[in-house]
Amino acid sequence: MPRRLLRDGRIVEDDWSYRAESADAAALILTFAEWQTERAAWMARGERLGVVLQPADNVELLAPDISRLELIGAQFSGPSEGRGYSQARVLREQWKFKGELRATGFVRRDQLFFMARCGFNSFEMADADLEGAAEALSTFSKAYQPSNDAGLPFKLQSLRPAGA
Amino acid sequence: MLSGNWRLEGYRTYGTGMYRYDSVDKTLVKERVAQFRDQTRRFLAGQLSDDEFRHLRLRNGLYIQRHAPMLRVAIPYGLLSSKQLRTLGSIARRYDRGYGHFTTRQNIQYNWPKLEDVPDILAELAEVEMHAIQTSGNCIRNTTSDHLAGVSPDELQDPRPWCELIRQWSTFHPEFTYLPRKFKIAVTGAAKDRAASLVHDVGLHIVRAPSGELGFEILAGGGLGRTPIIGQVVREFLPREHLLTYLEAILRVYNLEGRRDNIHKARIKILVRSLGIEEFRRRVEAEWELTREAGPRVEDAEIARLSGFFDPPAYRSLADGEPAAGKSTAFRAWYRYNTAAHKVPGYRAVYVSLKKPDVAPGDITDAQMELIADLADRYSFGEVRVTHTQNLLLADVEQDKTFELWQTLEKAGLATPNIGTLTDMICCPGLDFCSLANAGSIDVAKLINERFDDYDYIYDLGELDVKMSGCMNACGHHHVGHIGILGVDKSGEEWYQITIGGAAGADASLGQVIGPSVAKTDVAETIARLLEVYVERRLPEERFLDTVRRLGVKPFKERVYAAPIAA
Numbered sequence A: 001m002p003r004r005l006l007r008d009g010r011i012v013e014d015d016w017s018y019r020a021e022s023a024d025a026a027a028l029i030l031t032f033a034e035w036q037t038e039r040a041a042w043m044a045r046g047e048r049l050g051v052v053l054q055p056a057d058n059v060e061l062l063a064p065d066i067s068r069l070e071l072i073g074a075q076f077s078g079p080s081e082g083r084g085y086s087q088a089r090v091l092r093e094q095w096k097f098k099g100e101l102r103a104t105g106f107v108r109r110d111q112l113f114f115m116a117r118c119g120f121n122s123f124e125m126a127d128a129d130l131e132g133a134a135e136a137l138s139t140f141s142k143a144y145q146p147s148n149d150a151g152l153p154f155k156l157q158s159l160r161p162a163g164a
Numbered sequence B: 001m002l003s004g005n006w007r008l009e010g011y012r013t014y015g016t017g018m019y020r021y022d023s024v025d026k027t028l029v030k031e032r033v034a035q036f037r038d039q040t041r042r043f044l045a046g047q048l049s050d051d052e053f054r055h056l057r058l059r060n061g062l063y064i065q066r067h068a069p070m071l072r073v074a075i076p077y078g079l080l081s082s083k084q085l086r087t088l089g090s091i092a093r094r095y096d097r098g099y100g101h102f103t104t105r106q107n108i109q110y111n112w113p114k115l116e117d118v119p120d121i122l123a124e125l126a127e128v129e130m131h132a133i134q135t136s137g138n139c140i141r142n143t144t145s146d147h148l149a150g151v152s153p154d155e156l157q158d159p160r161p162w163c164e165l166i167r168q169w170s171t172f173h174p175e176f177t178y179l180p181r182k183f184k185i186a187v188t189g190a191a192k193d194r195a196a197s198l199v200h201d202v203g204l205h206i207v208r209a210p211s212g213e214l215g216f217e218i219l220a221g222g223g224l225g226r227t228p229i230i231g232q233v234v235r236e237f238l239p240r241e242h243l244l245t246y247l248e249a250i251l252r253v254y255n256l257e258g259r260r261d262n263i264h265k266a267r268i269k270i271l272v273r274s275l276g277i278e279e280f281r282r283r284v285e286a287e288w289e290l291t292r293e294a295g296p297r298v299e300d301a302e303i304a305r306l307s308g309f310f311d312p313p314a315y316r317s318l319a320d321g322e323p324a325a326g327k328s329t330a331f332r333a334w335y336r337y338n339t340a341a342h343k344v345p346g347y348r349a350v351y352v353s354l355k356k357p358d359v360a361p362g363d364i365t366d367a368q369m370e371l372i373a374d375l376a377d378r379y380s381f382g383e384v385r386v387t388h389t390q391n392l393l394l395a396d397v398e399q400d401k402t403f404e405l406w407q408t409l410e411k412a413g414l415a416t417p418n419i420g421t422l423t424d425m426i427c428c429p430g431l432d433f434c435s436l437a438n439a440g441s442i443d444v445a446k447l448i449n450e451r452f453d454d455y456d457y458i459y460d461l462g463e464l465d466v467k468m469s470g471c472m473n474a475c476g477h478h479h480v481g482h483i484g485i486l487g488v489d490k491s492g493e494e495w496y497q498i499t500i501g502g503a504a505g506a507d508a509s510l511g512q513v514i515g516p517s518v519a520k521t522d523v524a525e526t527i528a529r530l531l532e533v534y535v536e537r538r539l540p541e542e543r544f545l546d547t548v549r550r551l552g553v554k555p556f557k558e559r560v561y562a563a564p565i566a567a
Helices: A032-037 A039-044 A059-068 A083-094 A109-118 A133-138 B023-044 B050-058 B082-095 B115-127 B160-170 B240-257 B268-275 B277-291 B300-309 B329-338 B366-379 B399-411 B442-451 B455-461 B520-537 B544-551 B554-562
Strands: A004-007 A010-013 A027-031 A048-053 A071-076 A100-105 B062-064 B069-073 B079-081 B099-102 B108-110 B185-188 B202-208 B214-220 B232-239 B339-341 B347-352 B363-365 B383-386 B392-398 B466-469 B483-490 B493-500
Touching (some): A027 A032, A032 A039, A032 A048, A048 A059, A048 A100, A059 A083, A083 A100, A083 A109, A083 B240, A109 A133, B023 B050, B023 B115, B050 B062, B069 B115, B082 B108, B082 B366, B099 B366, B160 B240, B160 B300, B232 B277, B240 B268, B268 B277, B329 B399, B329 B455, B347 B399, B363 B366, B366 B399, B392 B399, B442 B466, B442 B520, B455 B520, B483 B520, B493 B520, B520 B544, B520 B554, B544 B554
Parallel strands (some): A048 A071, B185 B202, B466 B483
Antiparallel strands (some): A004 A010, B062 B069, B079 B383, B099 B108, B202 B214, B339 B347, B383 B392, B483 B493
């Protein structure tokens, strides 16, 4: 059964495969290590490519290739892992990454609001958690900080007009 | 990503000395209550595991403690309105056992709420513009400050508008809600550091550049716990409009590079120490260069707007007097120790001592909270402050009213004349309540109080900070006590390690261990011996701390261990 995930606020079937799942898929997600060692070979294939970062991976090393990647994933290794939030903001704000930014691993509905505000727009979650997860994106209707989530189907207030 | 002004809601000045919520603040705390209610429901329904719920409840100040859950409620930079204090009292009566406990970080803790009641408690707090957001967990905690902000003669600039700015910026900050470990910020704007800023993850000092421009000196890497470290200067002067981007740069470096493999090495102090301050500074500055122009700039108009909330109250035009002249010895002692200078003539700041000898330090009953709320309305513009030293403060009392105020406080057990002295001890809840503690601290405080009940002697000792923690997590800040007491577990028994020479202010230092730990019944005698050495060898006007610094630990150690203590 194909993987389902939450993307841009909607539950969709995943059109990407990890290399361990299928090495010849048209849209393939590599590990950061694979990307670093076999970059030229994968590029020569001419298909859609994504890379998934582990928490300790240095996001800066991906910077030169940002324009060649359609998807970047950040792995959350457990309930206390938080490096992915910074990785996401660096990718969106400093490197202007416009593709799919995906949270994987330990992803639960209670984190989605923060993840989305940092720039993630897709979320791999267990099927049981997926239903209703989109609601968590609108847990709060206001925010104190500037955001990266303008593309999501709700609009957070990051600058408030007079008299709000 | 947006730049430009930081929050732009229209000007409103209340003149109450308090920040007042606007529609955004109100909406957010209400939505937080709804979120937590749902999380609690899912946990009780078995849809969230213990571990998953733990991460969520901690970010709302809820611990599972020795006897019951403990709920920690934020009191941002220590400011309370009388209405808020009445609500805290009412919650203590209806949901707890009739009391609360003020902490060293200007929060209040309830030790006996029921888990299923917590959403309702939070809803009641939201009604009076309060919350428990980020009072625990690995996130940015309640921002603390100088309890004499706005009234102290030694102040360069009022830190409270900046504290409020940081409160808002740090609340639900999406990037920094899952940090390697907790993160505490303290802000001061006065010559004397009354907020222990040098032992915070980040300490912010409002300073003036040679040009006259106001900005911040930024320190990082301070902290207590099992590896106490004094904070170091990251930047000597930061123009104030860059405060938030600079904080974000510090936090991003920490979030990405701080250790997550060992809870005891995860605080920013360990990162700063392992990189060295120069390398840490280089990384922060490099990060900041990339983000300073794109991130939120703090406009003067916004700080002016926030400052409006803290405008001085309607002081009367008075002259300084001598209210203690001709009054009783008891009042004179209280006036001398429990009131502080005020920058406005004719006014004093009045401490409400929560250090009565037979009461756990920082504890307060529901009735006392309601009484103090009434007194705040009558004598101090309806405002109350929580101090880092676990007392309360009425900041703006007319000198001529101090006598009648004292009479009322005295009857309520709130006028123990001991502020800044030996018996004004800082103390964590210890083994009686806390599941982390190795040893009791409240009962040791009691033993010390029983031993030292002669106020002439206590006053003769002068300024003396005694700080006590029931375990090496150091919630009682024992490392920075002139005398520090640390509870340790020795084969299942409660023993106490004594340090001397610590200090929390601008001249912060870490205390040195005097020798082997002592039994609970010997703590008071050990302190008595330390004080004997001080009294014998002090120079005129020299504080205990200064005598220790001058003589070193040796003479004190020799006296303590020279003869066994006959308990």
